[in-house]
Amino acid sequence: MKPLTWGIGLLVLAALAIMPFFVTSYIVSFTIQTFMWVALAGSWNLISGFTGYVSFGHVAFFGTGAYTGALLISKAGWPWLPAGLAGSVTAAALALLIGYPCLRLKGPYFAIAMLGLNEVVRALISYFEDFTGGGSGISLPPILSIEPVYYAMGLSAVSVTLLTYVIITSQFGLRLLSIREDEIAAEAMGINTARLKLYAFLLSAVFPGIVGGFYAWYASHIEPLGTFPLLTTITMIIMCLFGGKGTVWGPVLGAVLLSVFQELVWARFLFVHQALFGALIVAVVLLLPKGILGVLQERYRLPRAI
Amino acid sequence: MGPCWKVRVRELLALLTALAVVLIGQAGTVGAQAGKPILIGASISMTGTYAKLGNYTRDGYLLCAKEVNDQGGLLGRKIEFVIYDDRSDPPTAIKLYEKLITEDKVELVMGPYSSPITNAASTVSEKHRKIMVASLAATTSIWERGYKYLFMTISPAEVYMEGLIELAAERGLKTVAIINEDTLFSKAAAKGAADLARKKGMRVVLHEAYPKGTTDFSALLIKMKALNPDVIVAGSYFDDAVATTRQMKELDVNPKMFGVTVGGDVPDFGKQLGKTAEYVYGSTQWADNIPYPGAKEFVQNYKKMFNREFSYHAPAAYGACQVFAEAIRRANSLDPDKIREQLLRLKMTTAFGDYQVDARGFQIAHKMVLLQWQEGKRVTVWPPQLSDGKSIYPTPPWNQRR
Amino acid sequence: MPIQITGAMMLQGVVSGLLAGGLYAMVALGLSLIFGVMRVINIAHGALLMLGAYTTYWLFALYGMNPFLSLLISFPLLFGVGVLLQRWFVHRVVNAPELSSLLLTFGISIFIPNLAMLAWTADYRSVEFLTGSFLLGPIAFSKPRLVTFLFALGIAGLAFLFLLKTKLGKAIRATSQHREVAQVCGINVRRIDLIAFGLGAGLAGAGGSLVSVMFSVFPEMGQIYVFKSFLVIVLGGAGNYPGAFFGGLLLGLVEGLASLLLTAQLSEVIAYILLVLVLLVRPTGLLRGRA
Numbered sequence: 001m002k003p004l005t006w007g008i009g010l011l012v013l014a015a016l017a018i019m020p021f022f023v024t025s026y027i028v029s030f031t032i033q034t035f036m037w038v039a040l041a042g043s044w045n046l047i048s049g050f051t052g053y054v055s056f057g058h059v060a061f062f063g064t065g066a067y068t069g070a071l072l073i074s075k076a077g078w079p080w081l082p083a084g085l086a087g088s089v090t091a092a093a094l095a096l097l098i099g100y101p102c103l104r105l106k107g108p109y110f111a112i113a114m115l116g117l118n119e120v121v122r123a124l125i126s127y128f129e130d131f132t133g134g135g136s137g138i139s140l141p142p143i144l145s146i147e148p149v150y151y152a153m154g155l156s157a158v159s160v161t162l163l164t165y166v167i168i169t170s171q172f173g174l175r176l177l178s179i180r181e182d183e184i185a186a187e188a189m190g191i192n193t194a195r196l197k198l199y200a201f202l203l204s205a206v207f208p209g210i211v212g213g214f215y216a217w218y219a220s221h222i223e224p225l226g227t228f229p230l231l232t233t234i235t236m237i238i239m240c241l242f243g244g245k246g247t248v249w250g251p252v253l254g255a256v257l258l259s260v261f262q263e264l265v266w267a268r269f270l271f272v273h274q275a276l277f278g279a280l281i282v283a284v285v286l287l288l289p290k291g292i293l294g295v296l297q298e299r300y301r302l303p304r305a306i
Numbered sequence: 307m308g309p310c311w312k313v314r315v316r317e318l319l320a321l322l323t324a325l326a327v328v329l330i331g332q333a334g335t336v337g338a339q340a341g342k343p344i345l346i347g348a349s350i351s352m353t354g355t356y357a358k359l360g361n362y363t364r365d366g367y368l369l370c371a372k373e374v375n376d377q378g379g380l381l382g383r384k385i386e387f388v389i390y391d392d393r394s395d396p397p398t399a400i401k402l403y404e405k406l407i408t409e410d411k412v413e414l415v416m417g418p419y420s421s422p423i424t425n426a427a428s429t430v431s432e433k434h435r436k437i438m439v440a441s442l443a444a445t446t447s448i449w450e451r452g453y454k455y456l457f458m459t460i461s462p463a464e465v466y467m468e469g470l471i472e473l474a475a476e477r478g479l480k481t482v483a484i485i486n487e488d489t490l491f492s493k494a495a496a497k498g499a500a501d502l503a504r505k506k507g508m509r510v511v512l513h514e515a516y517p518k519g520t521t522d523f524s525a526l527l528i529k530m531k532a533l534n535p536d537v538i539v540a541g542s543y544f545d546d547a548v549a550t551t552r553q554m555k556e557l558d559v560n561p562k563m564f565g566v567t568v569g570g571d572v573p574d575f576g577k578q579l580g581k582t583a584e585y586v587y588g589s590t591q592w593a594d595n596i597p598y599p600g601a602k603e604f605v606q607n608y609k610k611m612f613n614r615e616f617s618y619h620a621p622a623a624y625g626a627c628q629v630f631a632e633a634i635r636r637a638n639s640l641d642p643d644k645i646r647e648q649l650l651r652l653k654m655t656t657a658f659g660d661y662q663v664d665a666r667g668f669q670i671a672h673k674m675v676l677l678q679w680q681e682g683k684r685v686t687v688w689p690p691q692l693s694d695g696k697s698i699y700p701t702p703p704w705n706q707r708r
Numbered sequence: 709m710p711i712q713i714t715g716a717m718m719l720q721g722v723v724s725g726l727l728a729g730g731l732y733a734m735v736a737l738g739l740s741l742i743f744g745v746m747r748v749i750n751i752a753h754g755a756l757l758m759l760g761a762y763t764t765y766w767l768f769a770l771y772g773m774n775p776f777l778s779l780l781i782s783f784p785l786l787f788g789v790g791v792l793l794q795r796w797f798v799h800r801v802v803n804a805p806e807l808s809s810l811l812l813t814f815g816i817s818i819f820i821p822n823l824a825m826l827a828w829t830a831d832y833r834s835v836e837f838l839t840g841s842f843l844l845g846p847i848a849f850s851k852p853r854l855v856t857f858l859f860a861l862g863i864a865g866l867a868f869l870f871l872l873k874t875k876l877g878k879a880i881r882a883t884s885q886h887r888e889v890a891q892v893c894g895i896n897v898r899r900i901d902l903i904a905f906g907l908g909a910g911l912a913g914a915g916g917s918l919v920s921v922m923f924s925v926f927p928e929m930g931q932i933y934v935f936k937s938f939l940v941i942v943l944g945g946a947g948n949y950p951g952a953f954f955g956g957l958l959l960g961l962v963e964g965l966a967s968l969l970l971t972a973q974l975s976e977v978i979a980y981i982l983l984v985l986v987l988l989v990r991p992t993g994l995l996r997g998r999a
Contacts, residue, residue, distance in 0.1 A: 024404070024405075024408035024409050025404045025407075025408045026401065026404040026405040026408050026409045028404075029400065029401045029404045029405075030401060033397065033401065048807070052805060052807075054805075054806060054807045054810060056810065101984065101988055102984065102987075104988070105987055105988075105991075107747070107806050108743075108747065108749050108806045108810075109942070109987055109991070111749070111806060111807075111810060112749070112938045112942065112983070112987075113983070113984055113987060115935065115938070116935070116938075116939075116980040116983050116984070117980070119935065119976055119980060120976065120977050120980040120981075123517070123973050123974070123976040123977050124977060126488050126515075126517060126973050127971065127973040127974055127977070129488075129515075134488055134493065134515065135487070135488030135489045135490065135492075135493055135515065135517075135518070136447070136489070136490045136493050136494070137422075137490060139425065139447060139448075139451065141451070142428075142429040142432055142433065142451070142453070143429065143433075144433055145433075215397075218397075218400075219396060219397050219400065219426055220425070220426060220429045221396065221422065221425045221426055223422065223489070223490060224488075225489070225518055226395070226396060226422070234811070234814055237807070237811060238811065241807075241811070266391065266393070270352060270353060270391050271353060271826060272822070272826065273353065274353070274818055274822040274825075275818070275819050275822035275823055275826070277818065278815045278816065278817075278818035278819030278820075278822060279815070279819055280815075281811055281812070281814060281815030281818075282797065282812055282815035282816060282819065284811075285801065285808050285811045285812045285815065286797065286800055286801075286812070289804070289808060357830060358829075358830060358831070488973070512711070514971060514972075515971070515972075515973070516971075516972040516973075517972055517973055517976070519931075519932060520972060521923045521924075521932065522724075522728055522923075524720075524721075524724035524725075524728070524964060525721065525724070525964060525967035525968040525972065525975075526967070526972070528717050528720050528721055528724070528968060529711055529717070529968070531717075531720075532711065532712075532714060532716075532717050533711065544832060545832050545924050545926070548832065548834065548924055549923060549924065552834075552839065553850070555839055555840050555841070556839070556840060556841045556848065556850035556851070556852070556853065557720075557724075557841065557848045557850065558841055558843060558848045574831065574832070578832065578833070578834045578836065578924070579834075579836065580836050582836075582839055704840065705843075
């Protein structure tokens with residue numbers, strides 16, 4: 001990236017860093033949730049945007065992280081920050097467990113398997129109620145100040161974006177893209193696709209685990225149904241797609257635009273909002289499958305690593 | 307990609323323009339806010355899973371506000387509700403209470419609908435030192451967190467089946483089977499029923515949860531049929547209560563008493579099931595013809611203002627708002643600590659029933675009501691002082707009904 | 709607390725499971741048709757099922773029409789809806805990566821139920837037509853489920869006859885076996901797509917009509933059938949139509965027995981483990997051979 005880009009980036013970061021001192025806690029709260037979506041959409045991008053393998057159950061990693069965080073806080077008495085970070089460990093472990101067999105599945109079968117994974121994790125959490133609280137969920141102590149969560153979520157979002165940049169400019173990233181374009185050809189060229197897919201899958205699970213842990217603390221109560229909805233997966237996908245999948249800034253752009261859109265439109269179109277969201281998904285898929293950045297890339301020959 | 311991208315760019319621009327129009331349109335409406343009335347903020351589930359019951363909750367608040375204002379308002383000022391839709395989603399409710407308190411600068415807040423959302427939203431009100439009178443949260447664990455400013459007005463989940471168990475014990479019944487939806491409220495209600503039954507010397511022969519959204523109860527009912535318990539309790543919401551009842555008939559399961567926690571109290575239950583609903587017990591926080599002072603007027607005024615049927619959620623919200631208003635009158639101030647003092651001390655009966663809390667703010671006075679479907683009508687059969695009929699016992703086996 | 713499972717209970721579990729499975733089979737057959745021909749996973753299948761259920765409900769509530777007779781209306785109606793969906797939306801993503809069709813049909817799957825909610829509210833409704841059971845010794849055969857099961861078998865049977873015997877049916881099977889070759893052989897693949905989606909939607913609609921006799925009707929009622937149908941197709945093998953049928957019966961049986969012997973929560977887990985195992989070990993489905 002050019003120095004100018006870096007300059008603008010740092011300026012925006014600095015502005016975000018001091019923002020909580022100047023705005024109401026509603027705005028802070030809203031921004032926390034936007035950061036969360038940036039991290040989630042960016043993470044989905046790492047596996048599905050790059051390799052083309054559609055993770056249709058990505059919320060499973062988020063939920064696993066949320067439960068890890070909540071359990072460590074409530075049962076082991078950990079402070080929320082390490083508890084949230086620990087969410088990455090269980091999420092990655094789950095990714096390893098499920099990715100190893102399932103990444104061999106092609107096309108729609110991988111999507112179905114991932115969808116099922118999410119249902120199963122939820123069912124298991126409900127079943128082991130002595131440990132997880134089952135359907136009642138887990139209550140955490142109230143948070144007295146949300147600013148620390150703001151910075152933690154913000155750093156997660158920035159980290160995902162930086163990670164995406166590092167990957168896209170590396171040989172690893174190129175190889176992942178080659179899997180997306182033609183897996184058989186990539187394999188024929190000596191790329192160990194199985195291993196690369198698994199790495200990408202692990203990386204894509206880490207940050208959902210972390211923000212899941214932070215989310216548990218922020219929401220102060222989690223239960224299985226609210227923590228593993230398919231809609232969360234779809235929202236990350238659609239944000240990523242809207243901004244431009246396989247790019248660095250696409251998920252960021254998509255997450256910010258859609259978060260703002262949701263926030264403003266909901267109150268206005270109370271009862272048709274859900275239907276509108278459905279229509280938006282259809283519109284994005286049919287009209288903008290490459291996303292905003294994808295279109296701009298083609299139009300203005302922008303660099304690949306945007 | 308020849309001419310293709312041109313189209314794409316145009317479509318992209320159209321989408322972005324649409325976004326921009328909405329954004330700009332929104333900006334104009336922010337900021338117009340008169341200072342005079344006391345603003346009371348609340349988030350309500352107007353869309354999503356809890357939409358129907360959430361809307362009754364809102365009705366209750368609005369009717370209360372109208373009556374308080376007709377009687378001259380509070381502390382010489384009118385009151386006005388600021389209500390947002392939380393989409394039945396706890397994190398959204400957190401955000402909305404932040405917005406209500408920090409942006410709209412409401413002076414008071416009231417609770418949302420449902421336990422999970424109250425659980426989340428109360429973290430915000432507690433942080434900002436706002437009293438939250440939780441009109442529709444029945445889960446005990448919410449009051450085990452040591453919050454100072456959170457008050458409960460309805461009976462807790464654990465006592466929903468008190469009436470059924472009591473009647474069963476009076477008749478010397480020995481065994482009970484309990485099933486429940488695996489969610490916060492239903493689980494607490496089922497556990498409460500199990501504890502009450504054991505206390506009365508009954509044996510709990512089955513206690514099993516089913517996931518939310520279950521439509522087929524065959525497996526559970528097969529187990530019940532084999533165990534043949536005297537009493538079956540379902541910790542349910544509406545749709546599962548209907549499904550369980552219907553499938554009991556299909557699998558010929560014949561307990562002497564069968565009760566559901568939620569669902570049996572609404573007119574739709576009888577409408578959907580017809581004769582199959584007969585003899586089923588339902589529990590509720592309130593009934594249409596209940597002899598509380600002001601209850602009859604409430605029913606009339608509600609019909610006048612909204613012109614539709616309602617469930618107990620409307621009077622519950624209405625009663626909670628009346629309690630809140632009374633405490634404020636007595637405190638003669640909007641200071642949270644002064645109101646809190648009054649709410650802790652207050653004993654009162656509204657159209658919704660009795661109010662009194664313990665030191666945690668936990669409700670200890672309000673009574674649940676047990677009703678039974680008889681000849682297509684809901685008859686209150688417990689507690690004796692609120693009843694308008696007797697329960698028909700035992701429930702006849704399916705094959706001996708007309 | 710463990711319960712003694714007796715033989716009679718097992719038998720009742722098998723009966724209930726199979727009765728549920730017949731419906732899964734028919735609904736999944738529709739999804740399988742669409743998937744087989746176009747490799748599109750139609751997440752909106754549940755929404756179409758819901759529309760079928762409402763069709764039956766309204767005909768029953770307003771005109772007192774026999775719910776089983778209303779199959780004659782719900783099937784063609786949903787066939788039409790399916791053809792329109794295909795013509796307006798789905799045909800544009802047939803050759804795109806699977807993400808497009810997944811998202812597109814998901815979008816439709818939340819759009820239609822929300823419109824239904826606006827039009828008809830989220831209230832639960834029911835078609836109180838058949839209740840109770842036939843008792844055969846200790847075993848109860850639920851009347852609505854037994855009749856529904858027979859209808860599901862009949863409709864699935866008709867669909868098979870159509871696929872096996874008619875020219876159009878053969879063209880559909882040819883397309884699902886090899887799209888390009890079918891095209892080369894002079895089959896109008898676009899037209900087959902339209903018909904396949906229409907048939908799939910029609911089967912979903914008929915499924916909805918049958919479901920409405922047993923369970924409550926509400927805008928989001930279709931959701932649970934979508935994932936079940938995925939399971940069924942995987943068990944039976946993609947594009948393998950008899951496979952989808954046996955997959956349906958098998959799923960009903962597994963679910964019924966798992967929730968009887970274990971709990972309802974775990975039956976989902978068992979079904980998923982079965983799914984992954986089959987995908988990994990026998991990706992062509994449990995049935996040998998092909999349609």
